Amino acid sequence: METAWASIFRGAFIEGEPRAAKAGTSYYVENPANGQPVAEVAECGVEDVNDAVVAATVAAGEWSQVPPARRKDVLVRFSRLIEEHLEELALLETLATGKPISDARTSDIPESAQCIRWHAEAADKLYGEVAPTGPDSLGMIVREPVGVVGAIIPWNYPAQMAAWKIGPALATGNTVIIKPAHMTPLSLLRMAELGSEAGLPPGALNVLPGRGEIVGTAIARHPGIDLVAFTGSTAVGRTLLAHAGETNLKRVLLELGGKSPQIVLEEPGDLDMVAARVAAAIFKNMGENCSAGSRLLVHQRHKSALVERVAALAETDWAAGDPLVATTRTGPLISGGHKERVLNYVRIGRQEGARLITGGTSVLEDTGGHFVAPTVFDTVTNNMRVAQEEIFGPVLAVIAFDNEREAVSLANDSPYGLAATLYTENVKSVLRIARALRVGTVSVNTPSTGDYTVPFGGYKLSGYGGHDKSAHAHDQYTELKTIWIDVG
Numbered sequence: 001m002e003t004a005w006a007s008i009f010r011g012a013f014i015e016g017e018p019r020a021a022k023a024g025t026s027y028y029v030e031n032p033a034n035g036q037p038v039a040e041v042a043e044c045g046v047e048d049v050n051d052a053v054v055a056a057t058v059a060a061g062e063w064s065q066v067p068p069a070r071r072k073d074v075l076v077r078f079s080r081l082i083e084e085h086l087e088e089l090a091l092l093e094t095l096a097t098g099k100p101i102s103d104a105r106t107s108d109i110p111e112s113a114q115c116i117r118w119h120a121e122a123a124d125k126l127y128g129e130v131a132p133t134g135p136d137s138l139g140m141i142v143r144e145p146v147g148v149v150g151a152i153i154p155w156n157y158p159a160q161m162a163a164w165k166i167g168p169a170l171a172t173g174n175t176v177i178i179k180p181a182h183m184t185p186l187s188l189l190r191m192a193e194l195g196s197e198a199g200l201p202p203g204a205l206n207v208l209p210g211r212g213e214i215v216g217t218a219i220a221r222h223p224g225i226d227l228v229a230f231t232g233s234t235a236v237g238r239t240l241l242a243h244a245g246e247t248n249l250k251r252v253l254l255e256l257g258g259k260s261p262q263i264v265l266e267e268p269g270d271l272d273m274v275a276a277r278v279a280a281a282i283f284k285n286m287g288e289n290c291s292a293g294s295r296l297l298v299h300q301r302h303k304s305a306l307v308e309r310v311a312a313l314a315e316t317d318w319a320a321g322d323p324l325v326a327t328t329r330t331g332p333l334i335s336g337g338h339k340e341r342v343l344n345y346v347r348i349g350r351q352e353g354a355r356l357i358t359g360g361t362s363v364l365e366d367t368g369g370h371f372v373a374p375t376v377f378d379t380v381t382n383n384m385r386v387a388q389e390e391i392f393g394p395v396l397a398v399i400a401f402d403n404e405r406e407a408v409s410l411a412n413d414s415p416y417g418l419a420a421t422l423y424t425e426n427v428k429s430v431l432r433i434a435r436a437l438r439v440g441t442v443s444v445n446t447p448s449t450g451d452y453t454v455p456f457g458g459y460k461l462s463g464y465g466g467h468d469k470s471a472h473a474h475d476q477y478t479e480l481k482t483i484w485i486d487v488g
């Protein structure tokens with residue numbers, strides 16, 4: 001069975017068709033649940049990026065001139081095809097990422113389709129402006145596509161991160177060259193074929209699997225690419241800015257990491273409900289989530305009751321298992337290397353004096369997969385590395401506070417500023433705290449950061465200009481042009 005999968009070869013997707021890499025290079029995508037190869041994939045290089053830029057530039061001439069209502073039709077069809085291929089795409093997503101198939105089926109793939117449709121439907125509802133000039137002039141402010149958009153995305157939500165970028169970029173008339181994370185190219189390669197089937201012109205959506213250091217760097221430095229949209233680590237975000245600075249000053253959109261606090265205040269309501277949501281916010285997608293609620297700031301009065309409940313959930317509902325089983329909520333981590341990184345943070349936490357309540361170990365080792373038991377650390381202080389650094393795994397750091405002021409100060413004492421969650425029944429403290437937090441999204445009594453109607457982006461080291469989702473995403477992928485006419 002494994003041999004059959006591994007014999008499947010997936011090319012890059014350039015100019016509307018699958019292609020081997022110019023240099024003939026390839027690599028194997030591995031299933032993190034058993035360490036076995038899933039498919040062989042073209043490993044692109046600089047020449048492939050150059051070819052994709054030529055194709056995307058030609059396609060931009062065509063796609064930007066397609067009337068918005070027609071662009072809408074093509075992209076709505078694209079979203080429908082994704083929905084029609086739900087089972088196949090969900091399976092590809094789970095085989096490459098190890099995420100639970102139930103999440104891939106009910107969230108990753110349907111939400112990718114919904115995202116593309118949301119932006120598609122906006123395509124013919126974006127107006128320009130007429131400036132309030134005197135009678136002798138006409139000042140028009142028009143939006144134009146930026147041109148060729150480069151996108152570099154991570155492995156944690158491969159289809160969804162792609163949809164967040166290609167949705168608004170294509171809807172506003174740009175063409176796209178996207179590099180999936182090298183470990184997770186499969187769902188996106190299939191989606192690109194569906195895009196062509198929906199009527200995207202050849203070259204409008206190109207997918208180039210390969211190494212970040214090579215393909216990512218080539219995208220960031222290419223003079224023919226006008227913008228790079230990135231989701232991933234702060235370290236890579238910094239290098240992309242440097243590449244843009246040294247080359248054509250392309251616009252750089254950065255959606256980076258986080259160390260998001262979940263703040264449980266003095267009047268949190270039903271603690272069982274709060275515990276279930278707190279656990280979901282850190283353990284969903286194995287904690288491999290930029291907005292994971294990895295710090296639990298809890299009022300001293302509720303700490304032991306809440307920690308006990310969350311730990312119990314970690315050991316039951318969130319126990320690791322085969323991601324292809326429908327009831328599994330925790331699959332393997334993405335790779336053996338990442339598992340070691342997460343386990344190393346567990347060692348660091350213990351050395352720093354945090355108390356390990358549950359988890360912190362490698363489990364299900366006989367599967368050959370990279371499983372780590374959902375982990376809770378109590379008696380953490382906010383200066384510890386496990387409270388400051390993004391672990392990107394199922395590790396919760398619990399920190400107690402005595403009053404609201406202390407909670408806000410702990411929450412903001414982080415290099416990151418992506419998201420925060422508040423649990424309270426006190427409306428007045430909600431507004432006070434929401435305004436005081438230096439983060440891009442504040443969620444109240446829910447771990448959800450919202451749907452496509454609201455932007456998602458960070459403050460501080462969580463990046464900027466990475467406002468994927470909502471109509472604000474369209475601003476990111478368009479230029480504003482002024483046309484000033486003398487009519488006096």
Ligand code: NAP
Pocket residue numbers: 152153154155156179180181182183210211212213214215216217220231232233234236237239255256257258289290390391392
């Ligand atoms: P990463 O290194 O930032 O990778 C993200 C994307 O950037 C991947 O496509 C990667 O390609 C590419 N890349 C890597 N090095 C590059 C370079 N020098 N130039 C251009 N592109 C480059 O993130 P990661 O290694 O996957 O994970 C590391 C940490 O990043 C995580 O532990 C987590 O803290 C953070 N992270 C955050 C998010 C988020 O949603 N904000 C998502 C993923 C990771 P390759 O796949 O070839 O490396």
Ligand code: MG
Pocket residue numbers: 233
């Ligand atoms: Mg990396």
